[in-house]
Each structure stands twice: as structure tokens, then as C-alpha cells.
Amino acid sequence: MKYPLYAxxxxxxxxxxxxxxxxxxxxxxxxxxxxxxxxxASRDAVNSVKEDLSSEDDTKD
Structure with a gap:
């Protein structure tokens, strides 16, 4: 009786x-x-900000 219960x-x-x-x-x-x-998403956001900052630097010169 114990073996079926264990199984x-x-x-x-x-x-x-x-x-x-x-x-x-x-x-x-x-x-x-x-x-x-x-x-x-974080990587893409950083790249987007980086591009925006570099384009602002180009327009200031």
C-alpha cells in the first residue's frame, strides 16, 4: 500500500x-x-540626442 502512494x-x-x-x-x-x-530604446535615444547636438554645433559655426 505504501509503494503506490510513494509513486x-x-x-x-x-x-x-x-x-x-x-x-x-x-x-x-x-x-x-x-x-x-x-x-x-536607450541606445537610440542617446544616438538621437548626439545627432541633435552635433547638428546644433554645425549651425552655430
């Missing part, structure tokens, strides 16, 4: 671990994508 407990533990692993992967990929988007 059942092991089954639920393993399936629970698989679901947690999948949730962690989903959260990790979403975090990576968000961080990449923020980084690219």
Missing part, C-alpha cells in the same frame, strides 16, 4: 517541477526581451 507522490512532484520550470522559462524570456527593448 503517486513522486509523480505529482515531478509534474509540479516541470510546470515550475516552464513558468520560470517564460518569466526569464519575458525579462530578457524587456531588458533588450529598454537597452535598444
Amino acid at each position: 503517486l507522490a513522486l509523480f505529482f512532484t515531478l509534474t509540479g517541477c516541470a510546470e515550475l520550470k516552464d513558468a520560470g522559462r517564460t518569466i526569464g524570456h519575458a525579462t530578457r526581451d524587456t531588458t533588450t527593448a529598454i537597452g535598444h
Whole structure:
């Protein structure tokens, strides 16, 4: 009687671990994508400001 209960407990533990692993992967990929988007937006903003400043310097001369 004990062995089927142990097997059942092991089954639920393993399936629970698989679901947690999948949730962690989903959260990790979403975090990576968000961080990449923020980084690219920051880079583009800096380049835009740099271009604006250099064009202002050209018009002053």
C-alpha cells in the first residue's frame, strides 16, 4: 500500500517541477526581451540626442 502512494507522490512532484520550470522559462524570456527593448530604446535615444547636438554645433559655426 505504501509503494503506490510513494509513486503517486513522486509523480505529482515531478509534474509540479516541470510546470515550475516552464513558468520560470517564460518569466526569464519575458525579462530578457524587456531588458533588450529598454537597452535598444536607450541606445537610440542617446544616438538621437548626439545627432541633435552635433547638428546644433554645425549651425552655430
